[in-house]
Amino acid sequence: MGFLKKLFQIVSGKKYRNCPNGAAADPAAQRALQAGLINSEQIMAYCDSYATGLSDETLSEGLGSHWGIRSPQEAAETLASLGRHGHRFFYDIVFRIYSDGASGEERQEVLEALIASGRYGSPETVREQIAAQGPSEEKDLVFSALEQALEMLENLRSVFRLLEDKVNGSYLPKDYSGGILAWDLGRLVTVARMSLDCKYIEQAEFDRILSHADKELRSNFSSWPQFAKSYIIGRASWAGQNMTLGGIIGIAEDLMTDERSPWVLSPL
Known part of the structure; x- marks a missing residue:
């Protein structure tokens, strides 16, 4: 089912589906x-x-096509990445560079920030690999990350203050x-729920993820509208800006206002 059809069903009144077997008690x-409600409303999951x-x-289809998750190992790797890094890793880098103003050297600045992060190996080793001739795993990883970060930089530039x-x-x-952070938390919760349904993760790991999400939520947000902005x-x-973004903003607006x-x- 396409996103627009799902969105039409949500707008038509099929919102906030409650599980017939009862809600989570804790x-x-x-x-x-x-924290995952925008996602769960988007895919029409129980809330x-x-x-x-x-x-x-x-x-x-959701885990395989959109997340590349087809096994417990892939689920574990994706959930660990969302919990530790998510898209906020790139965002924090590109927002700082964007805020510093155009210098004409954004590509090099982003590359240096990625190397200095240590996420792709020892900065000294990564710099040596980049300078050397021939392929290497470190070089491939950091240049793939560079393209993702630069795309996010362009998207941020296109939506800033709009x-x-x-x-x-x-x-x-x-x-x-x-x-x-809200964007990553929402996706973390949703992917964890889907992975639990598919038996890619155990209940104990799911409980740990929810506990982590709740701690991050309470430590960083004082209201759901604040959370919605971050998401x-x-x-x-x-x-970037597209029709799907408008639909997601509409879901968030309903979540903030519908009685x-x-x-x-x-409320938080």
Whole structure:
């Protein structure tokens, strides 16, 4: 089912699907699940339970096509990356460089920041590999990351100070400087739920992920509208301005205002 058809069903009233077998009882788990609400509404999953309520076909297509997850190992690697780095790793680099102003050397500045991060190996080793002739794993990894970061930089440039929603109004520079943790948390929770449904992860690991998400949520956000801003900026920086972004902003606006919304019923 395409995104627009799902969005039409949401707008038509099929919102906030409750699990017929009951909601998650633990308050911390419920908060963590609500961090994934924009995602779960987008894919029409249950909003209140560990189980998504999605068909096996939808789960397999979603994890396989969109995330490259077809095994427990791939699920573990993706979830670990979302938890530790996510897209915020790139965003923090490109936002700093964008904020410093155009210098004409953005590509080199981003490359140096990626190397200095240590994520792709010892900075000294990576610099040596880049300077050397011939391919290497370190070189491939860092240049692949460079292209992702530069794409995010262009997306950020295209949406900076242009984003808004009906609750928060126009987003200010301080909103962009707040980062995109919500974008990564929302996806972490959703991928974990789908992976649990597919039996790619055990319940204990799922519980650990929800606990981590709840801790990050409570430590970094004081309201769901604040969370929504971070999520929307993350989505826009990842893929720029398009029709899908408008639909996601609409979902977030409903979550912030609809009297039946779990965000409205359980504010942070």
